[in-house]
Amino acid sequence: MALLGDWGLTLGKWAGRPSARVQKDSGDPAVGRVREAAAAGNWPAVREVLEARPESEDRVELLWAVGDTAGVERWISPVLEAEPEAALPRLVAGIRHISWGWEARTAARASQVSREQFDLFHARLRTAETWLYEAAEREPRWVSPWYGLQVTGRGLQVGQVTARRRFEATVRRDPHHLQAHQQQLQQVCDKWGGSHEEMHAFARASAFAAPGGTLLGQLVAIAHIEEWLSLDSGPDAAYMGRHEVKASLHEAADHSIRHLDFVREGGWLQVLNTFAMAFSLAGDRNAARECFRATEGRVTEFPWYYLDGSDPAAAYRKRRSAIGR
Structure with missing residues (x-):
């Protein structure tokens, strides 16, 4: 020690x-490169950066850099049509729809979010789930689709049993995945339907x-x-x-x-x-x-x-x- x-x-x-x-x-320089490529709608450059970082080396940060970039939802659609069997564009689309969903909901307290905002939030998360499941089917060993499904699951309030299964699916592929554990910790917090005791035990x-x-x-x-x-x-x-x-x-x-x-x-x-x-x-x-x-x-x-x-x-x-x- x-x-x-x-x-x-x-x-x-x-x-x-x-x-x-x-x-x-x-501070990873790849984060800036992939964010710049996403902002420019340059899918070949985005794909090059993401493919250079294998799932085994945890590319979640790179994916969020793309997902948090405005406009990705527009240029990723023709990519999905052009590459119907490819997992990576489906993963990108899924992550983008998560971020886009939270943009609709905003960070306000639930009591201050309108019904229209919640409807759009949930619709975008359901779309994200579709793309993430398709990515997971095409690449069963990938970690990121299951981590993304943990995030959508909390927003869609899928319940503790389903949330736990998604967490277990993530850590079967990467036992020490920090973000997956952070998501599950939030899931078992008192504010999300768990308890302090369950949270500390986890x-x-x-x-x-x-x-x-x-x-x-x-x-x-x-x-x-x-x-x-x-x-x-x-x-x-x-x-x-x-x-x-x-x-x-x-x-x-x-x-x-x-x-x-x-x-x-x-x-x-x-x-x-x-x-x-x-x-x-x-x-x-x-x-x-x-x-x-x-x-x-x-x-x-x-x-x-x-x-x-x-x-x-x-x-x-x-x-x-x-x-x-």
């Missing part, structure tokens, strides 16, 4: 105090069943943040300050971000940001300080948008200043 003081050897020295800045992606079982150094330790931190979010002011701070919560966070950190096998790949930066927020909320200044240092001022929108949806970097800076240097 790498001690907190050893992080500088593996995660980089923190020279001074870098200004916080939101990092929209992992987080711990997933994190500690995985080898040391994987990113799944984040699930434990997310679960504590989710329970904190569910509480009123006062009880929320009391919850995070409990000895058993702090001990749980340290145990998860030891098994993931502090482990000798932890490496900077995939969603590592988001994982560090999540532990930084959790430890700061718990009042564990030393642990939080080391997490902030390891991020080197790079902020991920999740989980900081829970504190400030319009300016996650401001929330990061505020919590970092509160724990001191």
